[in-house]
Amino acid sequence: MSKLRVSIIGSGNWGSAIAKIVGKNVEKLSQFENRVNMYVYEEMVNGKKLSEIINETHENVKYLPNHKLPTTIIAVPDLLKAVEDADILIFVIPHQFVKNVGNQLAGKIKNTAIALSLIKGFDIAEGGGIELISNVITKHLQIPCSVLMGANLANEVADEKFCETTIGCHNPKTSLILKELIQTPNFRVVTTEDVETVEVCGALKNIVACGAGFSDGLDLGDNTKAAIIRLGLMEMIKFVEVFYDKNHKLSTFFESCGIADLVTTCYGGRNRKCSEAFVRTGRNFDELEKEMLNGQRLQGPETAAEVYHMLKCKNMEEKFPLFRAIHRICIGEIKPKDLIDCIRQHPEHM
Ligand SMILES: NC(=O)C1=CN([C@@H]2O[C@H](COP(=O)(O)OP(=O)(O)OC[C@H]3O[C@@H](n4cnc5c(N)ncnc54)[C@H](O)[C@@H]3O)[C@@H](O)[C@H]2O)C=CC1
Numbered sequence: 001m002s003k004l005r006v007s008i009i010g011s012g013n014w015g016s017a018i019a020k021i022v023g024k025n026v027e028k029l030s031q032f033e034n035r036v037n038m039y040v041y042e043e044m045v046n047g048k049k050l051s052e053i054i055n056e057t058h059e060n061v062k063y064l065p066n067h068k069l070p071t072t073i074i075a076v077p078d079l080l081k082a083v084e085d086a087d088i089l090i091f092v093i094p095h096q097f098v099k100n101v102g103n104q105l106a107g108k109i110k111n112t113a114i115a116l117s118l119i120k121g122f123d124i125a126e127g128g129g130i131e132l133i134s135n136v137i138t139k140h141l142q143i144p145c146s147v148l149m150g151a152n153l154a155n156e157v158a159d160e161k162f163c164e165t166t167i168g169c170h171n172p173k174t175s176l177i178l179k180e181l182i183q184t185p186n187f188r189v190v191t192t193e194d195v196e197t198v199e200v201c202g203a204l205k206n207i208v209a210c211g212a213g214f215s216d217g218l219d220l221g222d223n224t225k226a227a228i229i230r231l232g233l234m235e236m237i238k239f240v241e242v243f244y245d246k247n248h249k250l251s252t253f254f255e256s257c258g259i260a261d262l263v264t265t266c267y268g269g270r271n272r273k274c275s276e277a278f279v280r281t282g283r284n285f286d287e288l289e290k291e292m293l294n295g296q297r298l299q300g301p302e303t304a305a306e307v308y309h310m311l312k313c314k315n316m317e318e319k320f321p322l323f324r325a326i327h328r329i330c331i332g333e334i335k336p337k338d339l340i341d342c343i344r345q346h347p348e349h350m
Pocket residue numbers: 010011012013014015016040041042063092093094095097118119120121152153154155295296297298299
């Protein structure tokens with residue numbers, strides 16, 4: 001049997017951390033080709049192309065400094081070359097860029113290939129609703145797309161600190177291949193067929209993380225933050241119940257993609273950090289993202305806006321007061337200090 005060729009589309013903070021794992025695993029596992037192309041959105045770093053720096057030093061000095069990538073990882077700045085003959089495509093770019101990348105790849109991928117999305121966020125659907133990123137990938141590439149979401153702060157994963165993750169995949173054979181490719185002694189994979197729930201959890205937790213950051217910025221303490229996390233979880237569950245797979249499993253929310261990712265993001269994530277600074281400095285998210293993240297991207301405020309507009313169109317905003325309040329704070333419509341008044345009469349308390 002011929003070996004499976006893997007390509008990684010994305011080389012940011014998480015993209016580089018997952019490249020470290022995948023690059024090492026393909027060295028050991030005979031079913032995969034011993035070279036993994038990693039698509040790099042080209043930029044200049046200290047006067048030199050980032051893709052050249054990565055290939056010469058085996059380090060993504062901008063997005064994952066101080067970590068050596070395995071030599072099996074090859075940085076490729078040309079998207080189509082990066083995915084040439086790929087059997088497994090791992091998508092790990094900020095959600096804002098998915099449609100553009102999908103358009104470029106349409107018609108260029110083997111019809112036997114499979115995709116795995118690590119992207120947390122939604123896309124805006126035609127007509128104003130929201131669309132799952134995995135659907136966008138499948139629509140453009142005409143191949144099935146599984147998802148991987150979990151409590152996985154990239155820097156900690158790259159440090160090889162123990163954590164778990166969740167792969168959502170409909171096909172048990174594909175599930176096994178993906179697990180073999182991704183799992184390590186310190187990165188433990190649980191698979192489930194409850195795919196939509198896994199993906200929706202990954203997107204929505206970024207909204208809740210903004211709420212946690214606002215709470216920190218207001219110095220509201222640990223109990224309030226815990227309440228925000230809990231109410232966030234309840235809104236996430238309701239969101240899946242109302243808009244997604246009626247056969248979803250409540251137990252999926254107790255996997256790494258659910259409660260664990262909420263906790264880690266609400267304590268250690270970029271959305272939390274910038275949301276705290278939003279309150280403390282009074283500056284807007286665009287400025288804070290540029291100043292604090294060195295090219296990395298926030299997903300929370302944009303996802304909050306997308307979800308809010310969808311809820312409003314469906315006349316459902318009152319059922320999701322936390323999501324609504326977070327969006328209104330992000331765009332300056334209400335003050336951060338109004339957050340608690342917005343959730344005091346939460347449906348969970350009625
Ligand atoms: N960083 C983390 O700890 C984790 C991130 N994620 C998710 O993974 C996804 C990717 O995040 P990161 O790898 O952290 O990325 P990042 O936040 O480091 O984003 C920057 C990346 O976007 C690229 N980029 C900029 N403009 C672009 C364009 N026009 N087209 C394509 N790429 C462009 C940059 O070159 C860089 O590679 C996101 O959905 C995020 O929510 C998931 C788990 C952990």
